[in-house]
Amino acid sequence: MAKRSLQASVEGIRKAKQAFKRKGWTQEYLAAEVSLETRQPIWKFFTGKPIDRHVFNDICFVLELDPLEIVQQATVSEFTTLDAPADITLNIDAIVLKMRSAQYEKIQAQCGTLHLLDIARPVSINDLYIDANIFEELTSNRWLEITALPRLDTDEFNRFGLNQLSQERVSGLEILTKYSKLIVLGKPGSGKTTFLQSIAISCNQGVFLPDYLPIFISLKHFCEDIQGRNQITLFKYLHEFLTNYGISEQELLTLLFHGRALILLDGLDEVTQEQSATIHNIISNFSEKFYKNNIIITCRLAYQIYKFQGFTEVEIADFTKPQIADFVDKWFLSVAHHSPAKAQTLAHKFMQKLELAENQQILELASTPILLNLICLFFKFIEDFPTNRCELYKQALDLLLIHWDEAKGIKRDQIDPDFSLLNKIKLFSYIAAVSLTQGDYFQSETKIQQTIAEYLCSLPNAKTDADALELKSAAVLKAIAVQHGILIERGRGIYSFSHLVFQEYFAAREFMTNTTSQTLQRFVKYLEAKSWYNVFLLSAEMLNPVDNLLQFLKQNIDKLAIQNAQIHEFINWLRQKSSIVSAAYHPAGVRAFYFSIALPLEHPLTCNQDLAISLDRRLAGNLAADLGLDLALTHALAVSLTITSDIFPQRFSALSLALDLRHLLTDQPSLQKSLQNLKNQLPLPNQGRDILKTWWEANGKTWTKELRTLIVANRQIGHNWQFNQQDLQQLQYYWNANKLLLDCLNRANNVTVKMRDWIESNLFLVSI
Secondary structure, three states: OOOOEEOEOHHHHHHHHHHHHHHOOOHHHHHHHOOOOOOHHHHHHHOOOOEEHHHHHHHHHHOOOOHHHHEOHHHHHHHHHHHOOOOOOOOHHHHHHHHHHHHHHHHHHHHOEEOOOOOOOOEEHHHHOOOOEEEOOOHHHOOOOHHHOOOOOOOOOOOHHHHOOOOOEEEHHHHHHHOOEEEEEEOOOOOHHHHHHHHHHHHHOOOOOOOOEEEEEEHHHHHHHHOOOOOOOHHHHHHHHHHOOOOOHHHHHHHHHOOOEEEEEEOHHHOOHHHHHHHHHHHHHHHHHOOOOEEEEEEEOOOOOOOOOOOEEEEEOOOOHHHHHHHHHHHHHHHOOOOHHHHHHHHHHHHHHHOOHHHHHHHHHOOOHHHHHHHHHHHHHHOOOOOOHHHHHHHHHHHHHHHHHHHHOOOOOOOOOOOOHHHHHHHHHHHHHHHHHOOOOOEEHHHHHHHHHHHHHOOOOOOOOHHHHHHHHHHHHHHHHHHHOOEEEEEOOEEEEOOHHHHHHHHHHHHHHOOOHHHHHHHHOOOOOHHHHHHHHHHHHHOOOOHHHHHHHHHHHHHHHHOOHHHHHHHHHHHHHHHOOOOOOOHHHHHHHHHHHOOOOOOOOOOOOHHHHHHOHHHHOOOOHHHHHHHHHHHHHHHHHOOOOOOHHHHHHHHHHHOOOHHHOOOOHHHHHHHHHHHHHOOOHHHOHHHHHHHHHHHHHHHHHHHHHHHHHHHOOOOOOOOOHHHHHHHHHHHHHHHHHHHHHHHOOOOOHHHHHHHHHHOOOOOO
16 A cells, blocks of 8 residues: 655755745745645655655645656655556657547537427537636625615615626636636536536537546436445546546556546535535545646535535626527527527517516526526417416426426435425425515525524424524525525525525415415505515416405505595596596596696606506507697696796797697687687797796796696696695505506406406596
8 A cells, every 4th residue: 555645855855945946935825825724744845754645746736846756766656556657658648639539429429418408309519508607706605794785675676686796707718727626616507517518528629628638427427336336436437437448547547647637527416415425535535646637526506515625616607688698599599490580580589578677587587597498498489478477487496496306317315304395385485475574685594594493383293492493494494505596695694585586476475375364464565565566466376366365455555545635636636537538548548647647747657658558558649639638738837837037048939839739729719719828928039038038037937827727727637736745655656556456457367357347447546
């Protein structure tokens, strides 16, 4: 057996000191470079004393020395037996060429295609792969202040930006050239295996490290192959495999000794807990012995891995919008097998729709490659995103919870024999409901463990011992974080759902599981909360029937109006005004139309006709006489109200034009005459700037008041409601609530005809 220690020869010490001097380092710095806590082994190395063999090798490596030239001759035979080929005269370049040629087809077959879920045929990796972006700093290592992170109910909350959080990205190629020992971490479905396959293919085809031999190993398959075998090493495993290709042990040793292998180890998280220590030792021993080689390991985030000496941990970043667009373009061409023109058309349509405000949730999911593939599948058949979002979200969750591991033949270690998949779903639902109720998206580790402990206490035969609950809740959190990627660590000790839409879906599921009157009453109290909007929509899709929820929503919307006397009066005017309009539009559409044009100029909803048009598309075209006239008069009043004496000369033409409504007043000669009289009171525009300015300063307010009085008397519009700031805010809430009710009605799958008619007839009316 070879000695565990080595020592430098006199000549070796001389060469080492020269190399050390060229580096310009101190012994303390050199010790840090080889991960030593003290410089004592460094001192021993330079004085020719024996030190641990792997430390000896590491020192030589960082000083860019050949250990064979440094080690004392008395021990060289032992060194050679274990760490170097017996015949160092072999031509390394010829060996690499031979082994690359022998392995070429194997690597192409092993790594050249992708097998996508629900796609019957494999896809060439070169046809679909998107260059990965990498975070050099792990999200779980970042120190973040949870109080500085945006809450759900703030305007700073950006759904798509959740996964960015000020992280700087670098390209995958840049990382590969910077580090020779890497552990690439990522969420489930983030593209870790695909990234590793692309590296193997790039090396195989001479694009990256063309003079290296790529070796791709699934650690799951490796564990299966070595099960029941004692004292197996990675070298022995490789030798057994390569023997079939005519590669001798001498040649493999020579290759590894010279560091000309690119070892790609995929799926460290797919190793069972009982195998993990063995696999760690096997990889560590191989890495220490053949330290010159490039080694890359992939693993899921949150997996409790042992540290590998000399390895740098990095993380695969989510897709950016340009990467999503690139993937979609390739998907419709290579996966859907459309013609280039058709693929480009569909991809453009896909991205256009993805950018719409109503599709923010889908854009958020699309940042994860595995979910983007699922979304493309949905889009392929209907050339649109599904109206029923619950089905899409459910399939996305099923993919992460079940199908992804099933497709890869992976069985994860169980959290607890009694903790079934249903219990996991119920736990996610409980966490989502609790956090959403508190207005939180980001939660501290302590807080989320408390929530998990509360859930565990509700289970049959639950243990109530505080210490046992604390330990179990911590174990459950770690397990569900690594197994499914639905809860992830955003920073050190800070967790959230990987996508906000999952939190919304699970929260809706929690509230809709028990739809008693009391539950619905508690639920609809969040009607005014912006962060609950999608939860209501998802709930409307889930419930069967949905009538009770819609009725509770309508009742609470009416209460919003009744509680404020000024708004109640405004809604009553809205009912009266719309009832005298002689136009065949949807009555609720007419009310929405007048609601928006009657608001003060400073209100953000003023003249916003989106909701009215959604109720009746005809409102987007040429308006009926009544509505056209009222809109024009409202505009004329608005122009007048915004004029000051300083700008009156410039705005004179606009005001005169706004009052020229003869084409709308053919049936109302009296009103036309009154408007003309008002217009005649204005000074002549050629009287000069100073005269115009003086006239408006003296008469502008009175003239505008007369215009308002005329409009109110003849058309019952243009009232000065004198809303205060609270009134304006309540009007916004009331509008949003009516829009939410309409959206819920449109998304509901199981609403009775009677309820639908009642809701549509009473939008923007108080019905209680």
